[in-house]
Amino acid sequence: MPLIPKRPARPRDDGQGLFRLEPGHVPAVVGQLVRAFADDPIWTAVFPEPGERARRSRPLFAFMLRLGIMKGEAWAPSERLEGAAVWLPERHADPGGLAALRCGALAIPFHVGLARLRRFGALGKAIARIRKEHAPAGYRYLAMLGIAPEHQRRGLGSTLLRPMLARSDRKGTPVWLETETEANVELYRKHGFKVAAEFEVSELALKMWAMLRPPMDPGR
Numbered sequence: 692m693p694l695i696p697k698r699p700a701r702p703r704d705d706g707q708g709l710f711r712l713e714p715g716h717v718p719a720v721v722g723q724l725v726r727a728f729a730d731d732p733i734w735t736a737v738f739p740e741p742g743e744r745a746r747r748s749r750p751l752f753a754f755m756l757r758l759g760i761m762k763g764e765a766w767a768p769s770e771r772l773e774g775a776a777v778w779l780p781e782r783h784a785d786p787g788g789l790a791a792l793r794c795g796a797l798a799i800p801f802h803v804g805l806a807r808l809r810r811f812g813a814l815g816k817a818i819a820r821i822r823k824e825h826a827p828a829g830y831r832y833l834a835m836l837g838i839a840p841e842h843q844r845r846g847l848g849s850t851l852l853r854p855m856l857a858r859s860d861r862k863g864t865p866v867w868l869e870t871e872t873e874a875n876v877e878l879y880r881k882h883g884f885k886v887a888a889e890f891e892v893s894e895l896a897l898k899m900w901a902m903l904r905p906p907m908d909p910g911r
Contacts, residue, residue: 709854712765712775717756720767720775724752727774727837732871736895737810750795750802751811755835757794758786763834766855768847774838776851784832784867785819813894818869821901825887826867830903831859833868852882859906866904876900883907 712720725745728734738744759765759777767775783790800808833855838847859866868884870876876886884902891898 708850709766709768710770710772712756712760712767712772714757714760716767716772717753717760719772720756720765721749721752723772723774723839724756724835724837725749726839727843728752729840732897733814733895736897737807737814747803747807750799752835754791754795754799758783758790759834761794762786762790763832764855766851768838768850773842773847774836774851776836776855777834778855779832779834781826781828781830781832781867784822784834785815810895814892814897817890817892817899818901821869821888821890822867825901825903827865827903830865830867831855833866848878849882856882856904859904860908863906865906867901869899869901871897871899873898873900876902879904 725748728748729744734744734748738747755777756765756775759775759779762783763777763779765775765777767773786794786796803811833852836848836851856866866884867887868879870879879902882904884904886900887903888901889898890901
């Protein structure tokens, strides 16, 4: 008897308007993220060839989504899966070992290529140095947030942020992120983040901002 492919489960509503992603949603959300980050400074620096960017970046977005689902949380703003945010505890902010393998790390070099992987390596080293110097212990990491272009400027980024930041406030947990887009700095400032460091990734000719949001009084 032939096997019937299992349909993805419906995302679970967290009670605050967000929908939790599960493994079956990864392919659809990857497509949204590829388009969301099509002109992003990191992705254009690592994949300068426009014709290859979408194809080669897919395994990396899939890896991040699987890591969030497995070791942290991955949320969409609604069941329409317009984009996603990936949140990780500090101990999984730099994934490695068995968890990375289970999320598809072994296949990444074959899809990305060694030269491009070295560019990501330079980025990773720069970020690790900044975290060591500026990040507090026990932070929650906003590893990725992206909304497909046709759904942008509708407040969906803030929709993804608010419930998770409120939860971090209730638990007294600081939140850390890095962004390579100056316009995003102002967005995150509106949500209580402050610039912890500005730094350059010289190998990519890339400027970045590390941002920290200390826990706030939930009663504010």
